[in-house]
Amino acid sequence: MPRPIEVSNLSVGYAGVPALENVSFAVDQGEFLGIIGPNGAGKSTLFACMLGLNTQYTGTVRIFGQDIHRSRSPLRKIGYVPQMVHFERNFPITVREVIRLGMWHGVQEERVDEVMRELWIHELADRRIGELSGGQQQRVFIAKAIVNDPQLLILDEPVTGIDQPSMNLFYGILKDLNSNHGITIAWSSHDLDTINMMSSHVVCLNRTLHFHGAAKAFFSDEKLVQIMCKCTDPSECTDHKCDVAEPPPIRNEAS
Amino acid sequence: MVFEVLEYDFMQRALLSGTTIAVLCSVVGMFLVLRRYSLFGDAIAHSSFGGVALGLFMGIYPLWMAYVVSIISAVLITRIREKFDVSGDAAIAVMLSSGIAVALVIIGLAGGFSIDIFSFLFGSILLVSAHDTILVLAMTGSILLVILALFRQILYSTFDEKQAKVSGIHVERINYLVVFMAGLTVVTAIQLVGVLLISALFVIPNVTAMMLGRGFQSTIIISIVISISSVIAGIMLSYSLNIAPAGSIVLLSICMLGASMAAKSTGLFARR
Numbered sequence: 001m002p003r004p005i006e007v008s009n010l011s012v013g014y015a016g017v018p019a020l021e022n023v024s025f026a027v028d029q030g031e032f033l034g035i036i037g038p039n040g041a042g043k044s045t046l047f048a049c050m051l052g053l054n055t056q057y058t059g060t061v062r063i064f065g066q067d068i069h070r071s072r073s074p075l076r077k078i079g080y081v082p083q084m085v086h087f088e089r090n091f092p093i094t095v096r097e098v099i100r101l102g103m104w105h106g107v108q109e110e111r112v113d114e115v116m117r118e119l120w121i122h123e124l125a126d127r128r129i130g131e132l133s134g135g136q137q138q139r140v141f142i143a144k145a146i147v148n149d150p151q152l153l154i155l156d157e158p159v160t161g162i163d164q165p166s167m168n169l170f171y172g173i174l175k176d177l178n179s180n181h182g183i184t185i186a187w188s189s190h191d192l193d194t195i196n197m198m199s200s201h202v203v204c205l206n207r208t209l210h211f212h213g214a215a216k217a218f219f220s221d222e223k224l225v226q227i228m229c230k231c232t233d234p235s236e237c238t239d240h241k242c243d244v245a246e247p248p249p250i251r252n253e254a255s
Numbered sequence: 256m257v258f259e260v261l262e263y264d265f266m267q268r269a270l271l272s273g274t275t276i277a278v279l280c281s282v283v284g285m286f287l288v289l290r291r292y293s294l295f296g297d298a299i300a301h302s303s304f305g306g307v308a309l310g311l312f313m314g315i316y317p318l319w320m321a322y323v324v325s326i327i328s329a330v331l332i333t334r335i336r337e338k339f340d341v342s343g344d345a346a347i348a349v350m351l352s353s354g355i356a357v358a359l360v361i362i363g364l365a366g367g368f369s370i371d372i373f374s375f376l377f378g379s380i381l382l383v384s385a386h387d388t389i390l391v392l393a394m395t396g397s398i399l400l401v402i403l404a405l406f407r408q409i410l411y412s413t414f415d416e417k418q419a420k421v422s423g424i425h426v427e428r429i430n431y432l433v434v435f436m437a438g439l440t441v442v443t444a445i446q447l448v449g450v451l452l453i454s455a456l457f458v459i460p461n462v463t464a465m466m467l468g469r470g471f472q473s474t475i476i477i478s479i480v481i482s483i484s485s486v487i488a489g490i491m492l493s494y495s496l497n498i499a500p501a502g503s504i505v506l507l508s509i510c511m512l513g514a515s516m517a518a519k520s521t522g523l524f525a526r527r
Contacts, residue, residue, distance in 0.1 A: 052420070053417065053420060053421065073423075075421060075422065076423055078421065080418065080421045080422075082417065082418065085415055085418065086415065086417075087414055087415050088291075091289060091414060092289075092464075092465050092468050092470060092471055093410075093414060093470060093471045094469055094470035094471075101407060101410065101414065101422075102422070104422060104423065126469065127469075128470070144418075
């Protein structure tokens with residue numbers, strides 16, 4: 001069975017400035033991959049390439065064995081939740097209607113209801129999306145992303161601007177989708193503690209790939225975490241919510 | 256009196272064309288308003304006026320030429336925005352003034368026309384022929400069928416382009432399709448309210464409906480009801496008071512917008 005993600009020698013530049021250089025890694029079915037790196041490290045660029053939004057690159061990005069540059073069909077197997085969905089706040093669309101948008105092969109109301117119950121948003125079904133809180137909206141966008149039963153879920157800093165209770169619920173949902181539904185997840189976050197808690201594997205980027213391997217290996221290496229974290233003493237850093245600092249030299253454990 | 260008026264052929268044609276155009280403008284206008292293209296209809300309408308003048312000058316049925324010019328203008332506005340990094344309102348302003356300028360030059364060169372070209376400026380719904388009515392019905396049916404067939408893709412691209420792209424939708428193609436349909440709709444609707452008031456049909460019923468509706472489907476239904484009501488009442492009022500139908504239609508829809516704003520501010524239509 002082809003791997004959900006295979007990135008080989010990926011390089012991207014904007015106006016001559018490199019955003020990603022020679023990045024290679026692969027993700028196996030059922031992995032929960034956390035992608036970390038400082039602001040401007042190329043995390044969003046990497047996602048844009050994986051989602052077919054950016055095709056101005058060299059190298060190859062294969063999604064379920066197919067080159068995303070040549071074929072859009074793998075997109076049907078992907079659910080995507082961006083950092084922030086940009087839409088008109090007064091857009092007249094209900095939660096149910098937003099989730100229906102995710103069903104490309106025809107609307108099945110039972111499936112929409114099922115997903116809303118799973119994500120605890122069934123009581124919001126007839127509310128306008130613009131009336132909801134950030135956390136509620138993010139749950140709606142997850143529901144839209146998974147309603148089609150994707151095999152791969154991609155989330156780009158999905159908890160930015162979300163309150164703590166919503167965040168905890170959100171993490172529980174992701175864990176359930178990965179563990180119980182077998183969905184491969186690739187997500188990015190600045191919160192190292194949460195990446196540690198949630199992810200099975202880690203990719204550390206700062207234009208180039210600096211680490212790819214098991215999350216355990218990454219987080220058991222105090223020096224690595226210390227270099228990744230701006231705090232001088234990681235033992236005093238309880239939540240690792242500080243911005244991720246410059247990453248260490250390259251170390252690819254998976255290859 | 257109402258039944259008496261309905262016995263006239265011209266009134267039957269006016270009401271049939273008017274209500275059909277009302278439905279079309281509500282549906283297409285909803286997508287334009289939500290894409291922040293509210294003045295797009297205005298720009299296309301002004302361009303198509305140049306097409307009307309060109310058609311008359313060349314001896315071609317003016318509305319056919321208006322259709323061609325409006326579609327070219329619609330695509331041009333979109334291309335200018337995409338390729339030259341010009342803001343949407345600036346591109347619209349350029350196209351809006353170009354159409355009128357072209358029309359004025361052609362009218363000057365022709366030394367005037369035997370038919371009343373200004374009926375295209377202010378609409379002439381009471382004068383629509385059976386041929387025009389069939390054209391309106393055919394055009395409306397075709398556009399609505401396309402929208403129905405591609406409803407999810409159009410709505411998704413309108414709601415969030417980026418996510419629509421990720422879901423495999425060819426967003427650029429859908430965007431061109433929407434402006435293409437808007438171009439066709441504008442010319443179809445010119446007969447009802449004319450070039451100068453066309454954007455009112457696109458915008459006012461939808462803005463009103465957005466205050467009252469919750470979801471997309473309910474909002475579009477409310478918009479259609481408001482649009483049809485103002486068209487029917489406007490045509491009847493214009494006949495009985497001998498006033499311009501375009502003015503009465505638009506003023507009635509503005510009254511409904513005012514009433515909705517008042518009702519909303521008093522909490523009468525507060526969404527639960």
